[in-house]
Amino acid sequence: MNKKPTAQDLESLMDMFEKSDWKELDLRMEGFELYLSKDPSRRRGGSTPPPRLRGEGAGEGPAPISAPSATSASASAVPAHWIAVKAPNLGTFYRAPKPGAAPYVQIGQVVTPETEVCLIEVMKLFTSVRAGVAGTVRQIAVQDAEMVEHDQVLMYIEPA
Amino acid sequence: MKRLLIANRGEIALRIVRAAHALGIESVLAASAADKDSLAAREADRTVVLGPAKASLSYLDPKLVVHAAKATGCDALHPGYGFLSERTALVTLCEDNGIAFVGPTATSMDQVGGKIAARELAAGAGVPLVPGSGALASADEALAFAETVGFPVVTKASAGGGGRGMVVAHSAAELREGFERASHEAKEAFGDGTLFLERFVQTARHIEVQVMGDGNGKVLHFGERDCSAQRRYQKMVEEAPGAILPDAVRARLHESAVRLLSSIKYRNAGTVEFLYDVERQAFYFIEVNARIQVEHPVSEQICGVDLIQMQLRVAGGEPLALEQQDIQRRGHAIEVRVIAEDPERNFAPSPGRITRWVPPVGDGVRLDSAMFEGAMVPPFYDSMIAKLIVSGSDRATTVTRLQRALDAFVIDGIATNLRLLRHIAAHPDFIENRISTRWLEQTLLPSFARG
Numbered sequence: 001m002n003k004k005p006t007a008q009d010l011e012s013l014m015d016m017f018e019k020s021d022w023k024e025l026d027l028r029m030e031g032f033e034l035y036l037s038k039d040p041s042r043r044r045g046g047s048t049p050p051p052r053l054r055g056e057g058a059g060e061g062p063a064p065i066s067a068p069s070a071t072s073a074s075a076s077a078v079p080a081h082w083i084a085v086k087a088p089n090l091g092t093f094y095r096a097p098k099p100g101a102a103p104y105v106q107i108g109q110v111v112t113p114e115t116e117v118c119l120i121e122v123m124k125l126f127t128s129v130r131a132g133v134a135g136t137v138r139q140i141a142v143q144d145a146e147m148v149e150h151d152q153v154l155m156y157i158e159p160a
Numbered sequence: 161m162k163r164l165l166i167a168n169r170g171e172i173a174l175r176i177v178r179a180a181h182a183l184g185i186e187s188v189l190a191a192s193a194a195d196k197d198s199l200a201a202r203e204a205d206r207t208v209v210l211g212p213a214k215a216s217l218s219y220l221d222p223k224l225v226v227h228a229a230k231a232t233g234c235d236a237l238h239p240g241y242g243f244l245s246e247r248t249a250l251v252t253l254c255e256d257n258g259i260a261f262v263g264p265t266a267t268s269m270d271q272v273g274g275k276i277a278a279r280e281l282a283a284g285a286g287v288p289l290v291p292g293s294g295a296l297a298s299a300d301e302a303l304a305f306a307e308t309v310g311f312p313v314v315t316k317a318s319a320g321g322g323g324r325g326m327v328v329a330h331s332a333a334e335l336r337e338g339f340e341r342a343s344h345e346a347k348e349a350f351g352d353g354t355l356f357l358e359r360f361v362q363t364a365r366h367i368e369v370q371v372m373g374d375g376n377g378k379v380l381h382f383g384e385r386d387c388s389a390q391r392r393y394q395k396m397v398e399e400a401p402g403a404i405l406p407d408a409v410r411a412r413l414h415e416s417a418v419r420l421l422s423s424i425k426y427r428n429a430g431t432v433e434f435l436y437d438v439e440r441q442a443f444y445f446i447e448v449n450a451r452i453q454v455e456h457p458v459s460e461q462i463c464g465v466d467l468i469q470m471q472l473r474v475a476g477g478e479p480l481a482l483e484q485q486d487i488q489r490r491g492h493a494i495e496v497r498v499i500a501e502d503p504e505r506n507f508a509p510s511p512g513r514i515t516r517w518v519p520p521v522g523d524g525v526r527l528d529s530a531m532f533e534g535a536m537v538p539p540f541y542d543s544m545i546a547k548l549i550v551s552g553s554d555r556a557t558t559v560t561r562l563q564r565a566l567d568a569f570v571i572d573g574i575a576t577n578l579r580l581l582r583h584i585a586a587h588p589d590f591i592e593n594r595i596s597t598r599w600l601e602q603t604l605l606p607s608f609a610r611g
Contacts, residue, residue: 011513089210090211090224123223123224123227149209
């Protein structure tokens with residue numbers, strides 16, 4: 001049986017790679033694969049999950065996030081220059097100021113950094129979220145009245 | 161109880177997740193962005209990120225925590241210790257939203273939360289307080305009071321604290337001489353020279369009693385803990401039982417704690433803290449902690465119970481299945497708090513990446529921790545990274561086990577207090593149980609500094 005690298009091994013490996021003038025590193029061992037690249041557009045095999053650090057024992061090693069994160073799930077699906085508007089905290093996402101009212105923004109709408117784009121509600125306390133950038137709304141990433149977490153992507157704006 | 165929200169982090173979050181799973185309850189961890197990859201997050205059935213690392217924008221916001229509980233379909237909430245655990249606002253929000261709070265009612269929390277209210281409650285339940293006088297007009301009045309409570313006594317300024325106006329007197333002569341000086345000092349400091357007198361505790365121990373109430377008036381105790389090894393009121397070593405106590409005093413102490421919390425039909429886990437006067441063999445009420453405490457494992461070890469599971473059962477409406485006589489206390493247990501602080505650099509916090517983590521193993525060794533090799537100790541929160549709990553048939557065996565366990569514990573990558581803990585465990589005063597609440601600062605730390 002091959003010994004799997006420890007979290008420490010990986011950390012030193014990544015550190016050495018970062019300091020080196022190599023562009024890519026592809027490491028394959030039994031039951032373990034690691035691919036590192038300095039080119040942000042390079043991605044091996046589209047659906048490959050991001051490298052995970054794993055310890056040797058069952059109860060060790062840093063864990064990936066157990067809840068699905070919208071940030072990573074949709075990040076690859078949008079053009080790199082689109083800018084994400086993210087939730088400042090956990091809460092309920094609302095597209096409109098009140099039920100039945102028109103949404104704050106529609107896809108294709110031009111916004112300024114000051115434009116209110118949605119509400120986040122925490123126990124009846126509503127906080128408006130602003131676009132933060134001038135551009136065009138390209139995608140709404142969350143369903144109306146859905147719970148969102150801190151830092152979750154709410155929508156994408158293509159900067160002007 | 162079907163699904164529990166855990167509004168905390170670190171070892172206690174992990175401990176609660178595991179207790180919930182042991183009872184078949186689903187767990188949702190409400191974490192900050194800094195803790196989304198923690199061990200508790202990995203073991204919980206689901207983790208939601210409340211807010212950024214800063215506690216005031218995540219763990220310390222009651223609305224955020226209760227919103228997370230509702231939005232994830234939880235019917236109960238465990239606050240752990242610290243953070244919001246003793247905030248009535250959180251309890252009220254839970255009560256108003258149909259979420260079972262794993263802790264006391266909002267009413268109870270208010271009754272024991274304020275120091276003055278709690279002292280009145282204790283007095284009403286016949287629990288002893290440090291004997292003290294009212295305002296004193298003269299040295300003669302002070303002398304008369306001192307005769308009734310016995311020397312030593314300490315003067316205190318009515319108008320303020322911070323040591324001004326405080327003079328310890330061991331005899332009538334000292335009191336007569338010191339009274340004028342203290343009054344003068346109080347007048348200088350606070351513009352008011354009025355003094356009152358309290359019995360002075362020369363050698364004090366911090367002794368506390370662990371209790372659990374069902375909310376209907378049944379309150380059980382799980383013995384006492386001695387937490388006298390403290391630095392700046394932060395406990396560093398805790399043990400059970402308090403071996404210093406004579407049996408008759410121990411029995412009265414337990415009875416006092418139970419009487420105090422029965423009087424308000426206290427629900428869930430609580431601790432009644434006492435100051436113990438070693439010379440007089442007398443105890444005085446300090447305060448009630450209306451939550452599970454960091455040091456609860458030493459009581460679990462000697463009583464053979466799981467207090468967190470018991471908390472969950474009580475919060476779920478189950479009656480306390482035990483009777484007092486079912487709770488047998490056996491052997492001895494000691495807990496030490498491993499903290500990411502550097503005692504050689506004035507206890508500077510030492511966050512960072514743990515590069516090596518070799519915890520001790522063996523008979524009677526328990527480690528409550530959410531750390532592991534490669535884990536990051538974030539700089540935003542309390543610096544405790546592990547609780548090492550050892551137990552044995554008696555105190556001497558347990559101390560030996562503690563010394564061995566501490567010697568075997570290896571943590572690299574960050575500075576910790578392990579070397580200091582080894583120094584404590586090997587000190588003759590600790591081995592012979594001769595310490596007081598001032599011992600760590602006055603004796604141990606100087607001895608540690610000398611190497």
